[in-house]
Amino acid sequence: MKDKKLLVIDDEPNFTNLVVEYFKMVGYDVRSALNFEDAINLFRSLKPDVVLLDFSMPMVTGEKFLPILQSMNPLVRVIVVTGYIQEEVEEKFKGLGYFGFFEKGGLSLDKLRKKVEEALNHS
16 A cells, blocks of 8 residues: 555644544555645645545635645645534535545544545546
8 A cells, every 4th residue: 555645635733643643554655745746846746646634724825726736736625624514615626626525524544544545546
């Protein structure tokens, strides 16, 4: 699984640290960015297969950031991660081509891993 690259873009350090440590433990090449600038630099250098993108970040929100990522790599699979309800995310991201949605509330790292694996296996 080491050849599968995951980028976590979220402004909550506790969340990103937890997710990064978990995915490293199960064999992923995973990195995280807490802000827009770091996310762009890591996206360019890591060339991730899957991005976990926070819905609500300061300065650049997820729905504005997603098209930027897609313009850099149209094949990247983005999973929107948020504490908001799914309907709100679907409304904001309608037509933007994100792969999936994952709710932070009651976070299950195993379920998140299954969602990431779905994205990796999606052709």
